[in-house]
Amino acid sequence: MAFKYKPSLVRLTLILSSFVLDVICFTPLPRFAQNSAHIGNRIYYMGGFVSLPEPIISDFFYLDISTFTSTDSGNLPWTELTGLDNLFTSWGTAVAGGANKDLFVLFGGQMTPSETSSIVIVYDTKSNTWSKPEISTVNETNLFFLNDMAILDTVNWAWSYGTQDGAPEARNDFSATILSNGYIVYIGGSNLNNRYVPMTQLNMYDTNSAAWINIEATGDTPNPRGGHSAVLTTDGRIIIYGGSFLISADGRYTAASPDLAVLETSNNNYVWSKPKASGISPPTIAYHAAYLVGDNMIISFGNITDKGPTSNLYALGTKDKNNYKWLTSLDIEASVPPGTISPVNNTSSNTGALVGAIIGSLIGLLLLGGGLFWFYRFNKNRKMMEGVIETPGESTDVGFSRRHETMNSTTTSQSSYDYSRNSTNTKVEEGDHSKEFPPSNLSIQYNLDIDDDDDDKEFRVLPEELQPEYLEKKYN
Structure with a gap:
């Protein structure tokens, strides 16, 4: 059985729509150790380590929290921006x-090429511009472990220093969370000798009195770790x-246990607990980003232990302290108190994304127009051929002409006539003969649906075997 392919306008439109979306959409690479900040209704990301020959990257993009409804990696509202040189x-x-808390302020880290003019780089989310503010130089060093307290005023662009009296030993890979009372709580991390700080040891800096406070936490204490994340809930819980x-000395790591722990800080009582979250838990990751959006802890990117970087996002419902839940779908607006998500005004759009969108749309429209034109011509030609009796022969170069061949059974000689549907008086030469078109010995059936005044009449040519004269002689 033979099947004819019938073009589908819906299928063509879907293919072209998919092409345009592929041009416009952006999907970030898996990474860890990225720089990120939560500003308004967006989480901005920059750089990080990836699994490439050149592991440090320079891309800059954001996640639109206001339209974030699922952790499905194929439906995340990413938008790429233009990085800095x-x-x-x-x-x-x-x-x-x-x-107005609308500046993406990047400080320190590993930069290539090395920044010597400024270790502070700023992106204005309103004007979409980069700058390097002129600030009195902070004490620069190539050391990875420091215990000084450097304070940057991002309104007046000025550095100052807190006291080192009572400061903890130098460390890295810790988390820092500022409480509503102005205390900054430092949790975990390791020192120069790779000795991990016990999770019972809480070092705090009082921003009101510029003093260090050291407290020992109680409760069900989690194991030491570094590269973890921490967020603060509205009722004073620090969730890590x-x-x-x-x-081992050869650089092998293991996942911290348990992956989820909560430090209760209300009433100046610091108590650890290890809650169990329902739902499908994500793999244990390190050096990721985490922010509290409404009642949900949004976790992104990071390095999966023994597997490498990821680009996945995860969401933990934290509203009920007795029932934590891993979520795959969520309603951000319903979980955010009024006024928490403030709009970020962008008066000028990103040039690269805009140009890409315009070019992609134009290409898509051109392809769509070409496809529709082809679809129209195909259907028109098919309708023109409806009702035509197919006869043996081959195509010629004269319009819609055919060659009608009749075989003389006595002499086995072949006489051929060329004719065209778009011509009413075409001369066709064969040997020494010249015949008018159509040949006078062929019967013609006119299409009665066509107006007689139409110069382009449609006709059907019957082969000799089906002509009345031939049939009458054969069967009478």
């Missing part, structure tokens, strides 16, 4: 700065997730 960066600190622990 191909600056490759990782392991830095990024915060929301400025008087992930992290890793060095287990």
Whole structure:
């Protein structure tokens, strides 16, 4: 059985739509140790480490929280922005700065090429511009372990220093969370000798009195770790997730246990607990990003222990302290108190994304127009051929002409006539003969549906075997 392919306008439209979306959409690479900051209804990301020959990357993009409804990697609302002069960066600190908390302020970390003019780089989310503010130089060093307290004023762009009296020993890979009372709580991490700080040891810096406070936490204490994340809930819980622990001198790490732990800070009582979350838990990761959006802890990117970097996002419902849940779908607006998500005004769009969208749309429209034209011509030609009796022969170069061949059974000689549907008086030469078109010995059936005044009449040519004269002679 033979099948004829019938073009589908719906199928063609879907293919072209998919092409345009592929041109416009952006999907970030898996990474860890990226720089990120939560500003308004967006989480901005820059750089990080990836599994490439050149591991440090320079891309800059954001996640639109207001339209984030699923952790499905294929439906995440990513938008790519323009970075700064191909600056490759990782392991830095990024915060929301400025008087209106609408500046992406990047400080320190590993930068390639090395930044000598400024270790502070700023992106204005309103004007979509980069800058390097002129600030009195902070004490620069190539050391990885420091215990000084450097304070940056992102409104007046000025550095100052806190006291080192009572400061803890130098460390890295810790988390820092500021409480509503102005205390910054430092949790975990390791020192220069890869000795991990016990999770019972809480070092705090009082931003009100510029003094260090050291407290020992109680409760069900989790194991030590570094590279974990921490968020603060509205009722004073510090929720930490992930992290890793060095287990050998050759650099092998293991996942921190448990992956989820909660520090209760209300009433100046610091008590650890290890809650069990329902749902499908994500793999234990380290050096990721985590932010509290409404009642949900949004976890992104990171390094999966013994597997490598990821680009996945995960969401932990934290509203009920007695029932934590891993979520695959969520309603951000319903979980955010009024006024928490503030719009970020972008008066100028990103040039690269805009140009890509315009070019992709134009190409898509051109392809769509060409496809529709082809579809129209195909159907028109098919309708023109409806009702035509197919006869043996071959195509010629004269319009819609055919060659009608009749075989003389006595002499086995072949006489051929060329004719065209678009011509009513075409001369066709064969040997020494010249005949009018159509040949006078062929019967013609006119299509009665066509107006007689139409010069382009449609006719059907019957082969000799079906002509009345031939049939009458054969069967009478």
